[in-house]
Amino acid sequence: MGTVMTANAPQTLYVTIRRDELRQLREERAVLQKKVAQLTSMLQHAQLIGSGTALHA
Template sequence: MGNFMPATPVQTLYVSVRRDELRRLKEERDQLQRQVAQLSMLLEQSRSDGKAVSV
């Protein structure tokens, strides 16, 4: 088959994020992580109870 060679060299992308944007993104991430933990707990409870999950 031969070696795969990318058409263009790999480039690094730099972005700027303001402190308030970063704080908001971190808060949103924390909230989503709490939601995932809560939903995982509910799913585990429903599995152990043998019930169907209704979200």
């Protein structure tokens, strides 16, 4: 059938991050979320235009 592999126990990884790094990451996340919202809106608009064009053709 296939090779049986035993599962390893889950491991926890601890990471240290400075406040300024965290602030920068949050700002970058906010910018990216706005960009995703903008692109989603543009895509929905394009789909509406495309479906409207298909109905009139």
